[in-house]
Amino acid sequence: MRSHRAGELLLAEAASSPGTTPERARNLLEVLRLLVPFDGAWLALADPAGSGYHSVASFDLDRPIVEFLSGPLMARDIEITGTDRARPPLSPSDLPYPAQELPTWADCLIPSGINEALALGLFTSTGRHVGFLALLSGDRSPPSPVTRRRLGRLGPVLAHGIDPMRSLLSVVGMVRGAEAGVLLCRDGGCRPLPGLADDALLSPSSPALVIARERVDDGMVHSSFLWPRNSPGATGGHVRVTALSAPEDSPPALAGLALLTPGTGLRRLTPRELQVLGLLVEGCSNQEIAHALAVSPRTVAAHLEHILHKLEAPTRTLAAVRAEREGLYVPSLPHV
Known part of the structure; x- marks a missing residue:
């Protein structure tokens, strides 16, 4: 005991350790072997887009087995057996058939000499599905009730250890005052970002989100x-949109994040000047700016004079550099 x-x-301790998600996952399996017997193990992250699992660590498994387990047949079998839901660890002996x-067993595991297993969906303490664990054994005896209970109790610890939101939320923490945010998926979709509110400016059809994704x-x-809060004239003020690439140890399906923070520190620039x-910033000449905004070149020149003064920039080039560095501009509408 x-x-x-x-x-x-x-x-x-391993679950809370620093380092990348794959490093923690490998350490978790090494420690887990001291608590729960297994001959091989597979630990995977759930795809945020809901299209399968991504292998994050394995233990004593050949590459073909890991590749099979990372494929669509395994994802289908996980769904069929209900191990993508919060439930006690499941063994093949628990199945009513x-x-x-199951293709995973018929085409991969049994031919590889694996006869038993414990499968467990991994959920955080708040109920968010983050991954899947399979502990594999050549023994034909079903896992004992004690082993099942122990693994079930350790599930939230394992989930915390591989939770990709940890590295993502640490990135979010670097953006002060973030009030809303979404995850940008590589398939073009987006997903809620735990802990932050939704916002219409971050909906899939929002021009602001299209620019962030670009x-x-x-x-x-x-x-x-x-970005103007309510209209091009920004009668409701502006918010700042921050686009961030996903950390390297994020699931492959994630491309990045988009966050909203208050539009402060605008150097007294007016909505039109922004x-x-x-x-x-996009390299337009005075004539092109005048055409885009339906104003005269003289009006553009007056705006630029005010802009240079407020940004303390002697040239338009330096003003553009300073505006881009500080995010002090409203980009033109994307072509969608």
């Missing part, structure tokens, strides 16, 4: 810009 308690403390009826797709690690700055 004392050794098991010590092992559980080691597991909790032979395990051979920044991430272009490989920009960090960029920000301003529009002019946006076109200036």
